[in-house]
Amino acid sequence: MSELSELREDIFGVEVKKHVLWEVVKWQLACRRQGTHSTKTRGEVAYSGRKILPQKGTGNARHGDRGAPIFVGGGVAHGPKPRDYYYPLPKKVRKLALKMALSSKAQEKAISLVDQIPIGDVPKTKKAVEFLRAQGLEGKKVLLVLPEKDDVIYKSFRNLPYAKVLPVEGLNVYDILWADHLIITRPSLEKIYERLGS
Template sequence: MKLDVITLDAGKAGSVELSDDIFAIGEVRADLLQRAVKWQLSRRQAGTHRAKERAEIARTGKKFGRQKGGGSARHGSRRAPIFVGGGKAHGPKVRSHATELPKKVRALALKHALSSKAGSSSLIVLDEARLDAPKTAALKAQFAKLGLTSALIIDGETLDENFALAARNIPHVDVLPAQGLNVYDVLRRDTLVLTKSAVEKINERFAAKESA
């Protein structure tokens, strides 16, 4: 598929050929996208929540009442979970929430995410994402010309420092290098913006995976 290339000033800068195997798969599979997003978010969970169990409570273990005749149930320790201040029964433990997802499924999900943006006309190709100075107001005005209010901008191997500094103060706009392209960030923004360098890196990325 062919797409027009534009500049930050909304001017035309030729066109670029996008691979149909990456950007025009056809029917987008929501199940693959869901699995990829779940895999990403599960790896971000800290899993550091923890509660003390009975053996970790700093309380005496001495039997505090008579075995019989006290008028209440028999108990041997105030550290038991039924008492206020006692240990937590089956409480949370430090663990990893990460799940597994095969590399081929991850790659296919990313293709479907890219295809979903291309299929809904929510994909823009920029000539380059560079600024002479890190001016947020100027960049915001350029985004207004392009109609960008919620966008993920993917550049080449490295980001232009001025562009990244100017864009980080604009709400609902994310800027990532090509190696940071992922399903979750593609889906969470309304528009996907790729530079020509990003398109080359994406093609190289999938070519390397298919040859592996």
């Protein structure tokens, strides 16, 4: 696309290294995990404390209580407990990965620059579909990048499973790689330069 020539090389022309992108996507998905999974240990299961059979003389193995992990209804051995999956990743790596993700889309010629997204003052999914059809992108996974949060545009596109709307502030590697095509408004481009410029 002709408009891609106006994109800055230091942000949209970076050498793409898949491992850096993988590292950042893994970090992003880890941060999103709720970590609320929980199982009960043998000390937390509700059961009678009675010894289930005599220690000797039955021919069976010796057992103390019903809550042992080998019994149905017993506790879980080494099961998951609530935890935080977050781990730190250097800002430089995150910033570099964002440049690489944008560069990969530029190399694929999968970026369109528009002056604005013509929806109007009231959210209309029909207008959103018309806009994507005019761009030749209906049915493709599209990420729209706005300078800041815009409820009208967001509500217009949110019913479309193949479209996502993000402000520059929320731009991230996972969503860029998810999309088949990026639509960036020109005011957003300036903000991307501010955010990622060295």
